[in-house]
Amino acid sequence: MTTPTRIAVVDDQEVIRAGFGTLLGTQPDFVVAGTAADGSEAVRLCRDQALDVVLMDVRMPVLDGIEATRRIVTDSGPTAGPRILMLTTFDLDEHVYDALAAGASGFLLKDVTAERLFDAVRVIASGGGLLAPTVTRRLIAEFARRRPAGDPAVSLGHLTPREIEVLRLIAGGLSKPEIATRLVVSDETVKTHVSRLLGKLGARDRTQAVIAAYESGLVVPGASHDR
Template sequence: MTTTTPAEPAERIRVALVDDQALFRTGVRMLIESQPDLQFVGEAGDGAAGIDLVRRTRPDVVLMDVRMPVMDGITATSRIVDEQADEGGPSVLVLTTFDFDEAAAKAIRAGASGFVLKDADPEFLLAAIRTVNAGTTVFAAAATRDLLRRFEDRADAPTVPPAFADLTPREREIFDLAAKGLSNAEIAGHEFVSEATVKTHISRVLTKLGLRDRVRLVVFAHEHGLVGRDAAGA
């Protein structure tokens, strides 16, 4: 009689953690180590040490606190994204105490792939890690709504970037739906096209506007007052 053992995942997701609270780091490390498809590669207590950790361990995903001594998470995120850009680099998932604040917004502009609340359910954090590693962005609950409100309340009139004029009418339609938070499947249903077609349009939109991903697209759209703009003309 022969016995077999369950096969381990061919390639585990390498996760690094940067946070100044030792107890929080211990909890997250234990959570990640309990997952067969995740590998905890190291931790750091401030942004500067976090940059060095990323250089040494080459993680796939970095969990990054926003407010830390020595160097904050925004600066660290920006440097990690810039340094690792040519090599693909890790996805940075920001950890924040609030649904959406200015610090989280700055982290997204700096290159983070999304953010989750520190008190999120363990299952949500694990799902967020897997999601950003797969190339999809993650927003904490209610964050998109808070983002919209933040830019709607601004007193200064936004300007339309010249690059927006390079989008075709169909690309502007896709842009608007993506900026409103619709998924590829929802956009496909709305436009009566395939998800593959939507992905192609999104990729072209990001390239023309010089944006890294859909998180930046949402921020870009609301910063410049482009949500709901007539698709036929800028």
């Protein structure tokens, strides 16, 4: 029997915590293990509970979702601990970049449909990243604006040429089947490459790998990327 995905819902509005918790509880493969009303409570909850996914509001009192995410990732390490799925009212939230840089795996709008919510949690739990196209464009724009000149923040010298090629395609938005088709290899081979490059980068998912691709200079914001 498959182990259920353990989830926490973090939001300062009780109606949202209850609503998301009730929806998630309808799924046989989900367990809502706890809720929190602010980022500080979320950090404590993640220390006390074995969680797989945390739905985290961006704006909260006491400690906001970005700083809470940063502390949770620091506590658990870059490749362990729960995946963080940020909740926001707007898909162009001004804090997108900061949240992803802190270690979040993706964003989800609060007015999401039930099925989209379920799919998002399953994607995040399986190690995937979740970025809507508008969020991706925002992220790239922020990289272009914030990235300082000089030496890259991340080195890819420890990746093989094939792993670098796969990373470039991931950053271009291609799925595993699309990468397999592009490279004329099997899906399983792509999965192996992705797993190895994530391990070498210390990245917990594809979203964090994309950030590494930009910070290393492998992908240049604003440049044209052949798909």
